[in-house]
Amino acid sequence: MTKIDTKPLDSEELVKSKLQELIDFRKDDQDIREFWGKQFDLGLAWVQFPEGAGGLGLNPKYQLLITETLRNEGLSQQNKIANILGIGMGAPTIVEYGTAEQISKYLRPMFTTEEIWCQLFSEPGSGSDLASLSTKAVDDGDGYIVNGQKVWTTLGHLAKWGLIVTRTDPNVPKHRGLTFFIVDMESEGVDVRPLRQITGEAEFNEVYFTDVKIPKENMLGAVGDGWRVSLAILMNERVAIGGNVRERGSGAPGHLVQLWKDNELDDPVTKDKLVSLWIEQEAVRLTNMRAIENREKGTPGPEGSTSKLYEAEINKSSYEFGMEMLGNEGLLFPRGYALTQPELNFDNETFGFTDTQSLFLRSRANSIEGGTSEIMRNIIAERVLGLPSETKLDKDKAWKDIPRS
Numbered sequence: 112m113t114k115i116d117t118k119p120l121d122s123e124e125l126v127k128s129k130l131q132e133l134i135d136f137r138k139d140d141q142d143i144r145e146f147w148g149k150q151f152d153l154g155l156a157w158v159q160f161p162e163g164a165g166g167l168g169l170n171p172k173y174q175l176l177i178t179e180t181l182r183n184e185g186l187s188q189q190n191k192i193a194n195i196l197g198i199g200m201g202a203p204t205i206v207e208y209g210t211a212e213q214i215s216k217y218l219r220p221m222f223t224t225e226e227i228w229c230q231l232f233s234e235p236g237s238g239s240d241l242a243s244l245s246t247k248a249v250d251d252g253d254g255y256i257v258n259g260q261k262v263w264t265t266l267g268h269l270a271k272w273g274l275i276v277t278r279t280d281p282n283v284p285k286h287r288g289l290t291f292f293i294v295d296m297e298s299e300g301v302d303v304r305p306l307r308q309i310t311g312e313a314e315f316n317e318v319y320f321t322d323v324k325i326p327k328e329n330m331l332g333a334v335g336d337g338w339r340v341s342l343a344i345l346m347n348e349r350v351a352i353g354g355n356v357r358e359r360g361s362g363a364p365g366h367l368v369q370l371w372k373d374n375e376l377d378d379p380v381t382k383d384k385l386v387s388l389w390i391e392q393e394a395v396r397l398t399n400m401r402a403i404e405n406r407e408k409g410t411p412g413p414e415g416s417t418s419k420l421y422e423a424e425i426n427k428s429s430y431e432f433g434m435e436m437l438g439n440e441g442l443l444f445p446r447g448y449a450l451t452q453p454e455l456n457f458d459n460e461t462f463g464f465t466d467t468q469s470l471f472l473r474s475r476a477n478s479i480e481g482g483t484s485e486i487m488r489n490i491i492a493e494r495v496l497g498l499p500s501e502t503k504l505d506k507d508k509a510w511k512d513i514p515r516s
Contacts, residue, residue, distance in 0.1 A: 197221040197228030199351025229270035231261040248277035267316035281511040289337030311448035349415035363429035413494040420487035423477035430471040
């Protein structure tokens, strides 16, 4: 009798086997969301997540294998851009702090982009000092009633769900009186209004909450634990913005190379600057790859701040140089300034922008969103280099006793 080898597949073999099943599932006329649903069901959405939650319980380094294989097969991964706030930030935080019911309810339609997510953190009086926020949530027995205003809410006009941090106790220090919720953006009392940007587009929004009811089962983490959950969101956001491993030569460097070719530039000074920027971006890409290979499961550490800082600064430098390459043409703005709002876009990674002028203007936000470059430098100084932190005079004061303008 032939002995059957029942030895389990090792991690890499398991991932490769699942990938082959996913590739075989592909059809020419297939709805891309059906394909992403299959990817989730096979555990290839977030390979480090538990089985049944879009993962296989493996080291996150195997996500690189998945990304590279799908890229080489020409299979779209634009869901990670179209729903970056959900897939990049919301999902890992829900897995860490959410209930089994929340994980089961939210993750699959998030990954397939059937449900878009937004982040509701900043307020008119609370930006870099997020813990000073004033949007309040009051327990009314079977839920919480939320009143307040949030700003700079990316894709809020498309979102079904929002990740919102609120103040539930004004009588304790500001970091201890916060509670985190998942809010239905279609709830009565939610008013989303566009914020027009310098590009003419309104990718960002301001959101008003007037007596919005949030069920208690939508709480993420415990009462008063909102700051810890918010930090997890922010750490994941910085990795989502700056810590991804792009295809070599894509993004800003690829755009500059195409400009070089289109404008038939051949002077050595321009060429030297172009190569220098390409090398800088490649160094960041390889650093991100190493960070992913070394990363354990759970919330990323301060290394995400390093990647986010350098990605933001290189993007700005690259598109500034792109404007120089355009010369006088850079003074024109081909898109025009008509107010528009982005829709779901699976075609490119720049929210629909393809012209250098728009990319240059949009890159200004890279050093603000997800934490300013100044905040990133503070985090690196304190948590990586071990330098002393700034004195916090309001650390032990009750939030209600802190003066506000």
